[in-house]
Amino acid sequence: MNAIIADDHSFIRMALKQIIQKEFSATVHEAEEGKQVLNILRSHDINLIVLDISMPGRNGIEVMKDINNMYPDIPVLILSGYSEDQYAMRALKAGASGYLTKDTAPQNLVEAINTIRNGDQYITPKLAQKLVKEFKGGFDNKPLHESLSDREYEVFCLIGFGLTISEIAEKQLLSPKTVSTYRARILKKMNIKNNAEIMKYVIENGLLDK
Known part of the structure; x- marks a missing residue:
């Protein structure tokens, strides 16, 4: 093999x-x-x-x-x-x-x-x-974060873990501007206002465990 x-x-x-x-x-x-x-x-x-x-x-x-x-x-x-x-x-x-x-x-x-x-x-x-x-639940009961693309979801989780835009950019080999664009899409898709609300969502939905 x-x-x-x-x-x-x-x-x-x-x-x-x-x-x-x-x-x-x-x-x-x-x-x-x-x-x-x-x-x-x-x-x-x-x-x-x-x-x-x-x-x-x-x-x-x-x-x-x-x-x-x-x-x-x-x-x-x-x-x-x-x-x-x-x-x-x-x-x-x-x-x-x-x-x-x-x-x-x-x-x-x-x-x-x-x-x-x-x-x-x-x-x-x-x-x-x-x-x-x-x-059994079909598609109507899916949590909001499942509407995110794979890259958006990754940035979403990293924000939820407390990383800054610069830290995420360095970790993912992206520009800070690109990360900020992903963040803006996340906030819009999930109707969330700021990073604090992202962190709250991540904790409440059990996404913080690594």
Whole structure:
């Protein structure tokens, strides 16, 4: 098996690499950001991708969409520091085969990889309940933040965590002007007046957990 581990933290890549090599006798390629993932895909026959969401430049959801468009048969497991409530639904809609948080036990990671390699989706019981609730509730009861684009939602969460425009721009490799434009769209779409209201919304809707 040829696998890609994409995460901007070297110690996480090292830990994941050890697990995947031990359990699957895999050749593991490492990437720190989305462009590297796509470059590896162009030059190697890849069977599995373990992808983080928060990476420099384009986030994992955006990269996931590219992978799904160009290499739809490659299973992708999102392994993120963000809780399921924050990003799992978006990841699955973008084409991910499964979603786990980084505090998961190694045996759950192995189980998830086995599941998606067999062509199935890996969904935790908590996420399954969320999917059922969304199906039963239809589209009218969706929370306001689900109307945001993936990039808007990322900026929205970072504002909710207390980051400034400049800090978000540096973290996401964007200009402050671009971040301010996203912020303006967020305020308009959600009928929110300021950052304090964003922070309040994030807390009240359980989006603060990482």
